[in-house]
Amino acid sequence: MPSQQFGRAVRRLREERGWSQERLAEAADMNRSYVGELERGIAMPSLQTIYKLAAALTTTPSALLELCEEEAA
Helix, strand or coil, rough: CHHHHHHHHHHHHHHCCCCCHHHHHHHHHCCCHHHHHHHHHCCCCCCCHHHHHHHHHHHHHHHHHHHHHHHHH
């Protein structure tokens, strides 16, 4: 499921940086519980959310989505 793949990709990048969900949420100007829902694949991100998360994780939206595709393999 695409939302689960996206969630795994976000979690992977967050953990590589040693960040908590709270720190990522603050950096992306989001609610921590929403970040948790994204990582668990419960919520489907909007395009705006993808851009905010990519900026917070110092990557590009396309690189984040590419990582999402790798999680599917």
